[in-house]
Amino acid sequence: MTEAFAPSVTALGCVLAFLAAFAMLDLVKRLESRMDGSAFGWLAGASVAFATGLWSAQVVGTDKLDLPYALGYHPGLSVGVWLVAAMFSSLSLAVACRRATAAGRCLVGAGMLATGMVVAEVLFVEALGLRPGITGPGPAVAAAWMVAGLGCGCGLWLHTEVRTRAPRHLMAGQALSALLLASAIVVSQGLVLGGAGLDAQTSSAWRDRVPADSMAVLVTVGSIALLSMLLLLSKLETRWRDSLQRAKGELQTQSLRDPLTELPNRQIFEGTIAQATLRADVSQGRVALLLVNLDGFKPVNESFGHRAGDRVLREIAARLRSLAQTHMVARLGGDEFLLLMPDNPSVEDASGMAARVLASTCLPCRIDGREAIVTGSIGIVMYPQHGALSTLIAHADAAMRVAKGSGGATYCFFEARMVSGLREQTELLRDLRRALAQGELELYYQPKIHAPTGEITGAEALMRWQHPKLGMVSPTLFIPIAERYGLIGSLGNWLIDEVCRQIRVWRDGGLRMRVAINLSVHQLRQPDLVERVGSALRTHDVNPGLLTCEITESVAMEDAEGTIAIFKRLTDLGVSISIDDFGTGHSSLSYLRKLPTSELKIDRSFVLDLETSEDARKVASAVINLAKSLDLKVVAEGVETEGQNKILREFGCDQLQGFLFAKPMSAKALALWAMDDVGPRTMSFRSSLFKETCAAELV
Ligand code: C2E
Ligand code: CA
Ligand code: CA
Numbered sequence: 001m002t003e004a005f006a007p008s009v010t011a012l013g014c015v016l017a018f019l020a021a022f023a024m025l026d027l028v029k030r031l032e033s034r035m036d037g038s039a040f041g042w043l044a045g046a047s048v049a050f051a052t053g054l055w056s057a058q059v060v061g062t063d064k065l066d067l068p069y070a071l072g073y074h075p076g077l078s079v080g081v082w083l084v085a086a087m088f089s090s091l092s093l094a095v096a097c098r099r100a101t102a103a104g105r106c107l108v109g110a111g112m113l114a115t116g117m118v119v120a121e122v123l124f125v126e127a128l129g130l131r132p133g134i135t136g137p138g139p140a141v142a143a144a145w146m147v148a149g150l151g152c153g154c155g156l157w158l159h160t161e162v163r164t165r166a167p168r169h170l171m172a173g174q175a176l177s178a179l180l181l182a183s184a185i186v187v188s189q190g191l192v193l194g195g196a197g198l199d200a201q202t203s204s205a206w207r208d209r210v211p212a213d214s215m216a217v218l219v220t221v222g223s224i225a226l227l228s229m230l231l232l233l234s235k236l237e238t239r240w241r242d243s244l245q246r247a248k249g250e251l252q253t254q255s256l257r258d259p260l261t262e263l264p265n266r267q268i269f270e271g272t273i274a275q276a277t278l279r280a281d282v283s284q285g286r287v288a289l290l291l292v293n294l295d296g297f298k299p300v301n302e303s304f305g306h307r308a309g310d311r312v313l314r315e316i317a318a319r320l321r322s323l324a325q326t327h328m329v330a331r332l333g334g335d336e337f338l339l340l341m342p343d344n345p346s347v348e349d350a351s352g353m354a355a356r357v358l359a360s361t362c363l364p365c366r367i368d369g370r371e372a373i374v375t376g377s378i379g380i381v382m383y384p385q386h387g388a389l390s391t392l393i394a395h396a397d398a399a400m401r402v403a404k405g406s407g408g409a410t411y412c413f414f415e416a417r418m419v420s421g422l423r424e425q426t427e428l429l430r431d432l433r434r435a436l437a438q439g440e441l442e443l444y445y446q447p448k449i450h451a452p453t454g455e456i457t458g459a460e461a462l463m464r465w466q467h468p469k470l471g472m473v474s475p476t477l478f479i480p481i482a483e484r485y486g487l488i489g490s491l492g493n494w495l496i497d498e499v500c501r502q503i504r505v506w507r508d509g510g511l512r513m514r515v516a517i518n519l520s521v522h523q524l525r526q527p528d529l530v531e532r533v534g535s536a537l538r539t540h541d542v543n544p545g546l547l548t549c550e551i552t553e554s555v556a557m558e559d560a561e562g563t564i565a566i567f568k569r570l571t572d573l574g575v576s577i578s579i580d581d582f583g584t585g586h587s588s589l590s591y592l593r594k595l596p597t598s599e600l601k602i603d604r605s606f607v608l609d610l611e612t613s614e615d616a617r618k619v620a621s622a623v624i625n626l627a628k629s630l631d632l633k634v635v636a637e638g639v640e641t642e643g644q645n646k647i648l649r650e651f652g653c654d655q656l657q658g659f660l661f662a663k664p665m666s667a668k669a670l671a672l673w674a675m676d677d678v679g680p681r682t683m684s685f686r687s688s689l690f691k692e693t694c695a696a697e698l699v
Contacts, residue, residue, distance in 0.1 A: 009061065009186050009187070009189075009190050010060055010061055010064045012060050012220060013057040013058075013060040013061040013064075013186055013189075014057075014182060014186055016053055016056045016057045016060060016220070016223055016224070016227075017053050017054070017057040017181075017182035017185040017186050018178050018179060018182040019053060019223075019224070019227045019228075019231075020049050020050055020052055020053015020054065020056075020057070020182075020185075020223070020227055021050065021053060021155070021177070021178035021179075021181035021182045021185070022174065022175065022178035022231070023046075023049040023053075023227045023230045023231045023234070024046045024047075024049045024050040024053070024089070024093070024178075024181075025046075025155075025159055025174050025177055025178055025181075026174065026231060026234040026235075027042050027043075027045045027046035027049060027230060027234050028042070028043070028046040028093055029163070029234075030042040030234070030237065031043055031046075031093075031094075043090055043093060043094055044090065045230050045233070045234075046089070046090070046093055047086045047087075047089045047090035047093060048086055048226070048230070049226075049227055049230050050085070050086075050089040050093070051082050051083075051085035051086035051089055051120070052082070052223050052226055052227065053182075053185065053223065053227065054085050054089075054117060054120060054121075054185055054189075055078075055081060055082045055085055055120070055124070055219070056219040056220065056222075056223035057185055057186060057189060058121060058124050058189050058193075059073075059212075059215055059216055059219045060216050060219065060220060061186070061189055061190070061193065062124075062128075062193065062212060063212050063213055063215070063216035065193070065198060067198055067199065067201075068199075068202075069201065069202055069203045069204060069207075070203075070204065070207040070211065070212070071128060071204045071207060071211075071212035072128075072129075072204050072205075072206035072207035072208060072209050072210055072211050072212060072215075073127070073128070073206055073209060073210040073212065073215050074127060074129060074205075074206040074209050074210075075209065075210060077127035077129075077206075078127060078210075078215075080123070080127070081120055081123045081124045081127050082120075084116070084119060084120050084123055085116060085117070085120035087116070088112065088113070088115065088116020088117070088119060088120065089113060089116055089117075091112060091116070092109045092110075092111075092112030092113035092115075092116060093109065093113070095108055095109040095112060096108070096109020096110060096112070096113065096156050103157065106153065106156050106157045106160060107153060109152075109156060110149055110152040110153035110155075110156050110157075111149055111153075113148070113152045113156075114145055114148035114149035114151075114152050114153075114184070114188075115145065117148045117152070117184070117185065117188055118141060118144050118145045118148055118188060118192065121144065121188060121189050121192040121193075122141060122192060124192075125192060125193065125196045125198075128204050128205075128206070129204055129205030129206045130198070130201040130203070130204055130205075131201060131202055131203045131204070131205065132201065132202065133201075134196045134197060134198075134201070135197065138195050139195070140191045140192060140194060140195020140196075141191075141192060141195060143191050143195075144187075144188035144189075144191035144192045144195070145188070147184060147187045147188050147191060148184045148185075148187075148188040149184075150184070151180050151181060151183050151184020151185075151187070151188075152180075152181060152184050154180045155177040155178070155179075155180035155181040155184065156177070156181075158173060158176060158177045158180065159173060159174060159177035161173075162174070162176075162177070256268040258330075258331040260310055260313060260314060260317075260331070261313060261314055261317035261318075261331050262317075263317050263321070263329055263330050263331045263337070264328070264329075264330040264331075265330065265331060266330065266331075266332050266333065266338075268330070269328070269330035269332075269338060269340070270393075272328055272330075272340060273287070273289065273340060273389065273392060273393075274389055276340060276342035276383075277383050277384070277389045277392075279342065280342070280344070280383060280384070281384075283344070285343075285344035286344050286345060286346075286382055286383060286384070286385075287340065287341065287342050287344075287345075287382070287383040288340075288341040288345045288349070288350035288353070288380060288381070288382050288383070289338060289339070289340055289341075289380070289381050289383070289392050289393070289396050290338070290339040290340075290341075290350065290353065290354055290357065290378050290379070290380050290396070290411075291332065291336065291337075291338055291378065291379045291380075291381075291393065291396035291397055291399070291400045292320070292336065292337045292338070292339065292357055292361070292376045292377075292378050292400075293335060293336045293376065293377050293378075293379075293400050293404060294316065294335035294336075294361065294374045294375070294376055294377075295374060295375045295376060295377055295404065295408035295409060296373065296374045296375060296408075297309065297312065297313075297335040297374050300312055300372045300373075300374060304367060304370070304372055308367045308368070308372065311365070311367055312365045312367065312372050312374060313331075313335065315365045316337070316361055316365070316374070317329070317331065317337065319360045319361065319363075320337055320339060320357065320360070320361075323353075323356055323357060323360055324339055328340040328342070332393075335374075338393070338396075339353065339357065341353060347382065347413070350380050350382065350413075351380070351411065351413075354378045354380055354411035355411070357376060357378060357411075358375070358376055358378065358409060358410070358411065361374060361375055361376040362374070362375045362376070362409065375408055375409035376408075376409065377400050377401075377403040377404035377408045377409070377410065377411075377412075378400060378403055378410070378411035378412070379395075379396040379397060379398065379399030379400030379401070379402070379403055379411070379412055379414065380396065380399060380411055380412065380413045380414065381395045381396045381399065381413075381414045382413070382414075386413075386414045387414075394419070394422075395414045395418070395419065396414065398414065398418040398419050398422065399412045399413060399414040399415075399418060400412070401418075402418055425481055425484075428473075428477075428478065428481055429481055429482075429485050429487065431467060432465070432478055432481065432482060432487060432491075433487065435465055435467070436487070436490055436491060436494060440465060440466055440467070440468070441463060441464070441465050441491075441494065442463075442464045442465075442466065442666065443461045443462065443463060443464065443495070443498055443499065443502065443667065444461070444462050444463075444464045444664035444665055444666060444667075445459035445460065445461055445462070445513075445515070445664060445665060445666075445667060445670050446459060446460045446462060446657060446662060446663065446664040446665070447459050447657070447661060447662045447670070448460065448516075448635060448655050448656070448657045449655060449656045449657065449661045450654070450655055450686060451648065451649050451653050451654055451655055451656050452649075453686070454684075455684055455686040456674075456684070456686060456689070457514065457655060457686050457689070458513060458514030458515060458516065458548075459513060459514075459515055459516070459670065460515070460516045460517075460518075460550065460657065460664075461495070461499050461502075461515055461516065461517050461518075462475060462518070462664045463475045463478075463479070463491075463495065464664075465478055479491075479520065483520055483521070483522050488520050488522040488523060489522065489523070489526055492519065492520065492522075492523040492526070492529075492532075493532055495517055496517065496532055496533055496536045497536045497539070497540075499515050499517050499536075499547070500536040500537055500539065500540040500542045500547070501540050502515070502667050503515055503540065503542045503546055503547070504540040504541060504542055505667070506667070506671060507542070507546075509671060509675065510675070511671060511674050511675070511689060512546070512689050513546070513670075513674075513689060514545075514546050514547075514548065515546065515547060515548070516547075516548035516549070516550050516578060517547070517548070517549055517550065518550045518551075518580065519549050519550065519551050520555070521555040524551065524555065524562075524563065524566055525562075529566065530566065530569045530570055530573065533547070533549075533570065533573060533575060534573050537573070537575075543574075544573050544574030544575050545574055545576070547575045547576070548575065548576040548577070548578050548598075548599070549570060549575055549576070549577055549578070550578045550579075550580040550601065551563075551577065551578070551579065551580060552579075552580045552581045552584075552585070553579050553580065553581055553582050553583070553584060553585035553587055554581070554584065554585035554586075556579055556585075556595065556597075557585050557586060557587055557588065557591065563595070564594060564595060564596075567595055567596050567597065568596055571596045576597075576598045576599065577595070577596060577597040577598060577599070578597065578598065578599035578600070578601055578635070579592075579595075579597055579599070579600050579601065580601050581601065581603040581604075582600045582601055582602055582603055582623060583602060583603045583605075583606055583619055583623055584603045584605070589626075592630065593630060597632060598632060598633060599632055599633045599634070599635060600623065600626075600627045600632050600633070600634050600635070601634075601635045601636075601637050601657075602620055602623050602624075602634060602635070602636045602637065602653075603637070603638075604637050604638030606619050606620050606623075607620070607636050607637065607638045607639055607640075607644055607648070607658070608638060608640075608644075610643070610644045610647050610648070611641065611643040611644060611647070617647065620636070620647070620648065620651060620653075621651050624651045624652055624653055628652070633654045633655065634652075634653050634654050634655070635653070635654065635655040635656070635657060636648045636653045636655070636656050636657070636658075637657045637658060638657070638658050638659075639656045639657065639658030639659075639660045639661065640658050640659050640660050641660060642660070644658075644660070645660055674689070
């Protein structure tokens, strides 16, 4: 048997078998991750590779046998044998190689593959059309099956093990597995051919169809070409898949990075902080977190432009990164950065780092030949001393605010008292929500006096909150909280509706009162503000001429174009605009001329000093003259003394408002005063207030 089989094992057959096994293993790798349409393609490719190798190795091996008669092949039968081999291998590979980590599957797959191999090999011999004919499968076939099973089992198992346990040695593992499979092919083929007793035959029925030597050449060239192509395809797919994977990874890192500075963003950094605190918990160590907020960045942005501002941020980010070295830096947003010291730093280490950050940030940034200078305010928290993970950034922020409040360009460690106000604020916010829902808020009205006659011409609505525990809470306290936490919208909507309702009630009682409301910056930015005002006026059937909107000078000047547009839409409704706290902001005269306003309110701080300060008198007089030249009415607010009253009247102020005349009072108190003559006797309501509404009379 050995003598008969030995000649069929040729170098070329071995190469073909190895190439086929290698290509098959390469293609079959793609099956494991998915089982979709493309997976079936790869399975088919792997089966074709294996069947081709199997068949061509046998053709080449058979050709080398020194037989006393000429061998030939029937094309149809040859293809049939090849097809049987391909079918068996595809079935067995589907079992063995998909998620082939289970040894059992490997074993079953190897058994099936070996069966397919031996069946194909026997059929191959049968298809040679030998005369007088071979004597059926004998012990050689059983031996071939065992050798094939062993080789395939070892080959597939090794391939799986290397892939799961030592992926770094994948290529070597694959080559070794292919070697085992190739050995199984050639040895089993040798055994089958040897067992078939080809020497005892006299002729081959197909020797005139395709002669064995031509078939060997054809098959060698064809197989090598096909197998190389399949291998190339597999390699190309690997490359394509790798680059896709890389692109995906890149995309993911991009989304976790701040695109401007390329530093990690807050989202990813929170994870980094969490890991650092976890490690600190385990090692009972510390973590320090520095929150750096730039001082003077806004002016740089305004005077140099946003692009220059971006460059400053990039420059500062680079400096922080180089300073931090092993520590980690992230951009929190805007002009804020975080620096994490995860390796058990002492308080001195943290303050040392803060000092270095300060020294580095205050170095000038050169932009287009000019120098932009910013500094930093730093808040530092130490974990675990300064609070739990969830509060670290908030506490660092509170400390940073204290640093900024003390003039900036400094650092400050967190202290518990820094957030006691924060807790109060959140409690107040919760109560304010409830107050709004349960109608605990009320509007008070402070009369405005017509200066020449001393008569009441209107009132300003001021919000009041009677807190069940705290008593009267000032709007200067709760309005900023409502603004900060997004409640000002609902608060403002309530105010607009309530004022219109009140005007209607007064109107129905015979009092035609003009009322001014205060609008905050957040309300101005609400897209539906004008619609809200319009709808409240319509709902309560109120003449728009009776409503004035007071907007502080700083807000009115902030967003020039946007403000003009909203003012325009409000005045189109018929509502008047008044610039509140005038003199405290930075008005541009040309801009003021463009604003469709009808009134300026001189800020209380100027009125306060009228009697004692020459400067305050100059400002008040200048504002009154300016207003007159712009054809605007002037109101002075906060008039508390007769002296102030006298000076303002002399300067020609149109209207006065202040405790000297009346404090803010409830709507009912104001109505009683007007109707029943209860209240300060020195003033009377302007007679036009009691007449029918007529636009021309609304002064
Ligand atoms: P403001 O618009 O400048 O209102 C005038 C403030 O000065 C009122 O304080 C008023 O009570 C007070 N005041 C009036 N006359 C005198 C006086 O002779 N002496 C002194 N010392 N104070 C006087 P109030 O009601 O505490 O309101 C404070 C601020 O809260 C208001 O300043 C306004 O900015 C805001 N505010 C009040 N109500 C509302 C509102 O409904 N909406 C909005 N957005 N802000 C409001
Ligand atoms: Ca006001
Ligand atoms: Ca004011």
